[in-house]
Amino acid sequence: MTGRQTALWIINAALLISVAALTVLGGVQLLIKGRPAPVALADQPDLRQAVTEAAATNTARILTYSADTIEQDIAAGLAVTTGDFAEYYKNFTETAVIPAAKQKNVKTTATVPHAGVISIDNPDTATVLVFVNQVVSSTDNPQPNQQGSSARVGIHKVDGQWRIASFDPQ
Template sequence: MNNDFENDSADPVSTTAGKLRRLVSARMVLPLLAIVSVSVASGLYFGLYRTDARTGDDAALAALDAATAGSEALLSYSPDTIDADLETAKSYLTGDFLTYFTEFTDRVVAPAAREKSVTATASVVRAAVSDLQAGAATVLVFTNQVTTSADRPDPTAMSSSVLVSLTEVDGRWLISAFDPV
């Protein structure tokens, strides 16, 4: 009987301690799970699913700046600096358009610039974002280009409009297509 009394007195204490531990664990686990769930959901929302951060004003401005600077670089060169000018232009390009531009300038533009002393200077007069999505943009660019050569030393001015397609590569907007309109 004495033995039962000791077990009865030990059981309420150990049972109470066990219940207390379970209660504290439950009270700790639920808030911890809530914090982890909110953190994961926030990370996914802001990191992967919130495309407006990648299509907002900052992205539009960056695409506009890249299209403007890239268009001027593509359309400006001089016989004395043709190699450096073309390398600068290529730094604004990506994909198939980079391949096409490289081949075209190696076969046509660079030889003509050297042989006929062709100088072209382009400036963007106006530009506007036409379409902006996460990772892709289209910018309408209006340019003025002045060209001179040994055959025609008087400047020839030409205005044009171009749809510049851009792709975001490693956080940088690069020209993937350059289509006159």
């Protein structure tokens, strides 16, 4: 074999090896990228429904109270909170809400007509935007007054129950 034939043989072998390597690489990529993507947590309808219902129900619970039953109402609200927010809620209601409610005979009823998931970080942590309607009356304003607002509610699953971990009015 001459030098020229040897060079051509080496070039042909290199091209053949390159084509084979690219074919194998393409096949591997097809296998890896051809698999369906896992369903994102926020796209799971049961989880979305659970977090929106929990955020709506618990928001109504922490914002609804009456002077006649204030201690029970606040205890019910505290039962659906967790972490730093539970401590804040307890302190705020003891120092501001309970005294004002008793002094001015305040009654407030909250409902959440709409709620939507902002994010679901993992199966036990989510953030929900809630739209709140509150009807408030007191001795100063005996005629019920309706107010609307919204809040960003962070919820965490604790012992199998969704609880409010943060509450940020918008």
